[in-house]
Amino acid sequence: MIEKSMRVKAEEHSLNSFLNSFLKEWKAFEVVKESTESFVLISIKDTRFKVPVVSDSLVGKFHVAGEIQKLAKDKVDRLRPVDFIADLIGLLDPGHTEGSKAFYSRFLQSVSSMEEVLVDSLSVQKSTVGAFIENEQTFLLGHPFHPTPKSRAPLNAEEAQKYAPEFKQDFALKWYLASPEILHQHSAEKFDKNDWSSELIEDKALLHNNSFYKKGYKLFPVHPWQEVQLKKHHYFKHYLDQKLLVPIGESHKSWKATSSLRSVYSETSPYMLKFSLSLKLTNSIRHLLPKEVDRGLQLYDVVHTDKIKPFFKEFPQFNIICEPSYLCLKDLSGHLTPESVVICRENPFKGDLAKNKCVLSKLTQDSPFGSRSVLLEFLEQQYGDNKLVIEKWFNEYLNNVLEPFLILQSNYGVLLGAHQQNLILTLDNNMPTGCYFRDCQGTGYSHLGYKLYSSEVLNIKEENENVVSSEMGHALFGYYLIANSTFGVISALSVNHPDLEKKLILNMRKKLNDLKKQGVKDPGFLNYLLESSEIKFKGNFFCTFKDINENTTINPLSIYTMINNPIHTSVEEIVL
Numbered sequence: 001m002i003e004k005s006m007r008v009k010a011e012e013h014s015l016n017s018f019l020n021s022f023l024k025e026w027k028a029f030e031v032v033k034e035s036t037e038s039f040v041l042i043s044i045k046d047t048r049f050k051v052p053v054v055s056d057s058l059v060g061k062f063h064v065a066g067e068i069q070k071l072a073k074d075k076v077d078r079l080r081p082v083d084f085i086a087d088l089i090g091l092l093d094p095g096h097t098e099g100s101k102a103f104y105s106r107f108l109q110s111v112s113s114m115e116e117v118l119v120d121s122l123s124v125q126k127s128t129v130g131a132f133i134e135n136e137q138t139f140l141l142g143h144p145f146h147p148t149p150k151s152r153a154p155l156n157a158e159e160a161q162k163y164a165p166e167f168k169q170d171f172a173l174k175w176y177l178a179s180p181e182i183l184h185q186h187s188a189e190k191f192d193k194n195d196w197s198s199e200l201i202e203d204k205a206l207l208h209n210n211s212f213y214k215k216g217y218k219l220f221p222v223h224p225w226q227e228v229q230l231k232k233h234h235y236f237k238h239y240l241d242q243k244l245l246v247p248i249g250e251s252h253k254s255w256k257a258t259s260s261l262r263s264v265y266s267e268t269s270p271y272m273l274k275f276s277l278s279l280k281l282t283n284s285i286r287h288l289l290p291k292e293v294d295r296g297l298q299l300y301d302v303v304h305t306d307k308i309k310p311f312f313k314e315f316p317q318f319n320i321i322c323e324p325s326y327l328c329l330k331d332l333s334g335h336l337t338p339e340s341v342v343i344c345r346e347n348p349f350k351g352d353l354a355k356n357k358c359v360l361s362k363l364t365q366d367s368p369f370g371s372r373s374v375l376l377e378f379l380e381q382q383y384g385d386n387k388l389v390i391e392k393w394f395n396e397y398l399n400n401v402l403e404p405f406l407i408l409q410s411n412y413g414v415l416l417g418a419h420q421q422n423l424i425l426t427l428d429n430n431m432p433t434g435c436y437f438r439d440c441q442g443t444g445y446s447h448l449g450y451k452l453y454s455s456e457v458l459n460i461k462e463e464n465e466n467v468v469s470s471e472m473g474h475a476l477f478g479y480y481l482i483a484n485s486t487f488g489v490i491s492a493l494s495v496n497h498p499d500l501e502k503k504l505i506l507n508m509r510k511k512l513n514d515l516k517k518q519g520v521k522d523p524g525f526l527n528y529l530l531e532s533s534e535i536k537f538k539g540n541f542f543c544t545f546k547d548i549n550e551n552t553t554i555n556p557l558s559i560y561t562m563i564n565n566p567i568h569t570s571v572e573e574i575v576l
Contacts, residue, residue: 006122010115013141013366015064015081017149018107019051021541022088024060024145025561031056044091047072049084055498058505058566059487061144063366063495082108092545103545106148113150114141116157117166118368129378129427132349132357133265136258137165139362139421144488146282146540152261155225155279163225163257170254173264173273174227175201177210177217179244184328184336185218186293188300189457191324196344197221199270202252212246220245220327221342223264223275230340235331245329259359259421260439262286267350274323274343274439283543283550283559287338288326288441292551294459295466296323296343296440301457302414302449311404311412317426317434318404320416322346348436356427357436360485361420364492373492382430387500390493393431394504397489398511401425401435405481406512410520413449415473417442418481420488442480444468448522474528475536475557482529483537483563505566512567533568536560 019040023029028043031053038056042049052066068084070077079087085107093100117140129135142149152160161167187194197219198207207213222230230236239245255264255273261281263274276287300322302308312318322345329340349357363375370377376390383389401423408414416422416437426434444466445453454460460467468476486508494501509530516526529535539561543550548559 006118007111007115009118009369010111011081012064013368014107014111014114014149015085016062016366017142017144018085018147019064020061021145021147023062024537024563025539025541042088044088047087047091049079049088051084054496057491057498058501058564059491060563061487061491082111099547100545102547103147106151106153106544109153110142110148110151113152113157113160116160117150117164120167121368129356129358129363129430132354132424133256133258133267135358135362136265137168137256139259139359139365140166140368141365143282143540144365145484145538147544149282152279152281159225163223164261165257165259168256170256171224172250172252173200173255174222174224174250175206175248176220176222177207177212177246177248178220178239178327178329179212180216180218182239182244182330183218183220184330185325186297187325188297188322189459190301190304191297193325196271196325197327200251200273206248210248212243217246218327220329221251221273223262223273223277223342224250226275226277226339229278233331233337233339235329235337236340238332239329259361263345265347265349267354269347272345272347274345276328276339276341278339283540283548285549285551287551288341288343289338289551290336290341291465292441293323293326293341293343294464295443296345297325298457298460298464298466299414299440299443300324302453302460305453305456307452307456308412308414311408315404315407317400318408319348319434319436320440321348321436321438323440345438358425358427359421360423360425360489363425364420364488372495375489375492376495379430379493387497390497390500391503391507394489394493395507396431396433397486398508400432402481402486402508402511403515404435405437406515406526407520409446409473409477409525410515410522413446413452413522415444415446415449415468415477416481417476419479419484422480423485442476444473444476446470446473446522470524472557474525475560477525478528478535479538479560482567483535487566509567529565529567531568532565534562535565537563 030041032039032041038053040051040053048071050069050071051064054063054065068079070079089100089104121140162169162171200221201207201219253266255266258265262277263272265272279286303320303322323343325344327342329337331337365374367374367377379389405418418437422437422439424436425432450467490501490504494504512526512530516523539559543559
């Protein structure tokens with residue numbers, strides 16, 4: 001019975017993510033009210049689907065609240081979630097091509113993965129905020145605006161049990177020694193630890209008594225799942241045969257996957273590690289590309305300039321987790337191999353500093369076993385159903401999380417890809433009092449930032465693709481920080497409270513106006529948020545439906561769509 005109910009739960013959560021991603025891009029729908037109930041009516045060709053939802057939402061996140069009806073040819077059919085999605089895909093692709101079949105198969109695989117996660121997590125269902133890694137591993141439901149939020153092919157169920165964060169398993173890393181002639185290391189100019197990887201190993205005798213290490217070989221850490229994939233490559237096997245790559249065992253200490261799966265953490269290690277993994281999560285094969293990892297080196301050097309010191313003095317509660325170096329193997333022609341990259345990421349979460357640190361996506365996700373969000377359940381456990389507390393929580397978020405990102409962009413020209421999974425909140429007395437940003441591959445610079453840092457940080461160049469125009473910067477930064485993270489917070493706090501949703505949006509608009517009145521060097525992004533009736537949102541649905549690899553698209557904005565901007569419309573349409 002537990003397994004059956006968890007299958008139903010998995011289908012419900014999957015349906016919400018699927019529907020919310022679809023409705024961002026499919027504009028032929030309307031929200032209607034019948035008596036005390038709300039419905040989304042979706043039109044595709046001559047067919048309509050009537051989807052009951054909890055309520056309308058200004059920030060565009062719906063929660064399905066009952067059985068779906070299919071209205072076609074004067075006939076009404078009642079559909080389970082998987083049947084509704086099969087019918088919808090069939091209408092989008094009447095030819096039933098291999099692409100749409102693969103898309104539906106990927107959806108079903110995502111549902112099965114979610115079911116396995118829910119069954120495994122059933123015994124620990126609680127709305128608490130503990131230490132860093134505990135929170136990383138209780139982000140269970142995946143991307144709330146993606147049609148296949150838990151798909152991760154070709155990782156199978158047995159491998160997921162070992163390496164996926166939701167199953168909370170420890171595992172050992174694989175240690176190799178690599179010859180300098182096959183190993184590429186690139187570090188930030190201001191990072192002075194050339195042999196950082198050797199700091200990871202517990203038994204130093206493994207290195208210091210090793211003849212290859214004495215000859216200048218470097219420790220090269222490998223994820224155990226990544227190792228299996230690398231052994232399929234000719235260059236990797238050749239290096240093993242020629243003793244250019246030498247296995248020396250595995251780590252004694254245990255490592256754990258964080259919410260991103262390919263990033264791993266050990267509390268006593270000076271660094272976390274982020275690996276390339278040859279699997280598809282959301283819209284991308286998770287290989288780290290050289291142009292992406294170089295952005296971490298840029299940011300490390302920028303953070304250590306005198307020009308940005310006033311920012312950290314103004315916002316001591318704000319932290320950037322830097323990625324100052326990376327390693328990867330070269331192939332037989334001397335080219336870098338993206339599938340072998342490993343990034344060195346600072347680890348600030350050791351000892352007491354790991355306490356009360358929570359990834360935002362864990363808080364904003366729907367309650368896996370309840371009817372609200374994890375954040376709302378957590379606050380209600382502490383304070384009851386208290387709207388004043390909810391509003392206070394959001395105002396603290398505005399001051400301690402949103403504002404630093406906005407000032408860093410508008411006064412210092414640094415744009416951080418601040419989506420929910422990249423934001424780790426410090427919670428004191430249950431309130432957000434600080435923030436850590438991670439994952440430097442999505443960082444960029446406006447022309448203000450380029451002007452400030454390019455003479456000192458020489459690898460910031462316009463051809464690196466992350467010195468961006470105002471149009472692209474506003475679109476990307478607006479999606480990550482506002483549409484994904486901040487609207488996610490508003491939705492999580494106002495589930496079942498439409499009037500509260502309006503109040504939080506107004507509070508946000510006031511915050512933006514106050515910052516603009518204070519005066520910033522570049523008010524363009526604040527104007528974009530305050531004056532645009534629509535803003536851009538990443539189009540995850542058709543990106544997945546068309547099997548587009550987001551990381552290799554020529555124009556990143558090509559997969560984005562326009563959505564209503566409630567910050568702007570709040571002026572005339574929100575009445576409390």
